[in-house]
Amino acid sequence: MIATLYDDLFEAMVDTRLEPWLNTLRDQLHEVLINTPHGDMTRWQGALSKLPPLNADTVDLETRAVKVSSEEPLSDEASQQLRYALKALCPWRKGPFDLFGEYIDTEWRSDWKWDRLISHISPLSGRQVLDVGCGSGYHMWRMLGAGASRVLGVDPSRLFLMQFEAVKKYIGRDQPVHLLPLKMEDVPPRLRAFDTVFSMGVLYHRKSPIEHLQELHGALRAGGELVLETLVIDGELGEVLMPEDRYAMMRNVWFLPSPDTLLLWLRRSGFRNACVVDMNRTTADEQRTTEWMGFNSLKDFLDPNDHLKTVEGLPAPLRAVVVAEA
Numbered sequence: 001m002i003a004t005l006y007d008d009l010f011e012a013m014v015d016t017r018l019e020p021w022l023n024t025l026r027d028q029l030h031e032v033l034i035n036t037p038h039g040d041m042t043r044w045q046g047a048l049s050k051l052p053p054l055n056a057d058t059v060d061l062e063t064r065a066v067k068v069s070s071e072e073p074l075s076d077e078a079s080q081q082l083r084y085a086l087k088a089l090c091p092w093r094k095g096p097f098d099l100f101g102e103y104i105d106t107e108w109r110s111d112w113k114w115d116r117l118i119s120h121i122s123p124l125s126g127r128q129v130l131d132v133g134c135g136s137g138y139h140m141w142r143m144l145g146a147g148a149s150r151v152l153g154v155d156p157s158r159l160f161l162m163q164f165e166a167v168k169k170y171i172g173r174d175q176p177v178h179l180l181p182l183k184m185e186d187v188p189p190r191l192r193a194f195d196t197v198f199s200m201g202v203l204y205h206r207k208s209p210i211e212h213l214q215e216l217h218g219a220l221r222a223g224g225e226l227v228l229e230t231l232v233i234d235g236e237l238g239e240v241l242m243p244e245d246r247y248a249m250m251r252n253v254w255f256l257p258s259p260d261t262l263l264l265w266l267r268r269s270g271f272r273n274a275c276v277v278d279m280n281r282t283t284a285d286e287q288r289t290t291e292w293m294g295f296n297s298l299k300d301f302l303d304p305n306d307h308l309k310t311v312e313g314l315p316a317p318l319r320a321v322v323v324a325e326a
C-alpha cells in the first residue's frame, strides 16, 4: 500500500511547488503506515481488496452526494460484494457518497457545510488546494468538482484513508486528489505552495490554535486564501471558552473563541482581510446517527431539555466560516 501511495504522490508532486516535501515524505509515510500500524489495518485492507471491479460511466462531483454510476445495473452479487466491503469500513462520518446506487448516508451532511461556504470563497478553478483534516475526503472531491487543479488532504485517521481509497478506486486512481495520513504539524513549514487552504473542524482540536494558524499561513502562497471553519462562542473580543473537560462529549476540544477573538488571532498570525462569512448552529439534522455510523451523535451530546446547551452545560455547537488572505 505504501508503495502505491508513494508512487501516486511522487507523480503528482513533481513539477509543483511541493517538491521540497518529497525529501521527507517517504520516511513520514513509512513511519505512519509501517512503524505504527493500526490494529484494524489488515481488516480494512481486506475490505478494500474485496471491492468489486466496477467501471464508472458517470462521475458527479457537483451535487449533494459524491456519486459514481454505471449505465448497466449491477449484478446482485456485485451489489452485495460492494455493500459488504463498504460496510466493513464503518463508521462513515463525512459524506454522503453514492457508489453505483449504494447510498452511504454518513453521520454528517457535509454537503450542507459546502453549500454554506462555496459562494463566499475565490473560485477554485485551476487552484492547488490543501484540505487540512479532510476526513474521508468528501470535500476534496467537491473541490475537484469546483475546478481545483490538484487537491491534497492531510488527516491522521487511517480509517478515513481507507474510505478515501475505496471512493477513489471508483472515481479514478488518476485523479489529482491525494490523502496523506499525516497531521498538519507534519507538513513542512513555510511551503508557500497552495493557492487555497481549507481547515475545517480542526482548530478546536489543537492545543495551540495560534501555531495551527501559523502553519496554515506558511502553507499558502502570498495572496493565497484560507478557508477556516471552527466552533465559536457568542461573545465579545477577547472572550474564549476553554472546556474544563469534555465538550459535547468530545475529549480533545481546547479553545472556542468568539468571532472577534478569532479574527484577532488571524491578524496576529499574519492574515489580512479576515472576515466571518457564515455562522451556523449545528442541528441534529446535519449530524446524526445513521445506518453507516451507528454510534451516538449530536442529539445525544446536547442537553435533552435545552438544545442550546451541551450535556456538559456549555453553549451548543456554533460554527463560523472565516475567509482570509495570506
Ligand SMILES: Nc1ncnc2c1ncn2[C@@H]1O[C@H](C[S@+](CC[C@H]([NH3+])C(=O)[O-])CC(=O)[O-])[C@@H](O)[C@H]1O
Binding pocket: 094, 108, 110, 113, 132, 133, 134, 135, 136, 154, 155, 156, 157, 160, 182, 183, 184, 185, 199, 200, 201, 202, 205, 229
Ligand atoms: N492535527 C491535525 N492535522 C490534521 N487533521 C487533524 C488533526 N487533528 C485532527 N484532525 C482531523 O480533523 C478532522 C476533524 S472533523 C472535520 C472533517 C472535515 N474537514 C469537515 O469539516 O467536515 C471534525 C471533528 O471531528 O470534530 C478529523 O478527521 C481528524 O482526524
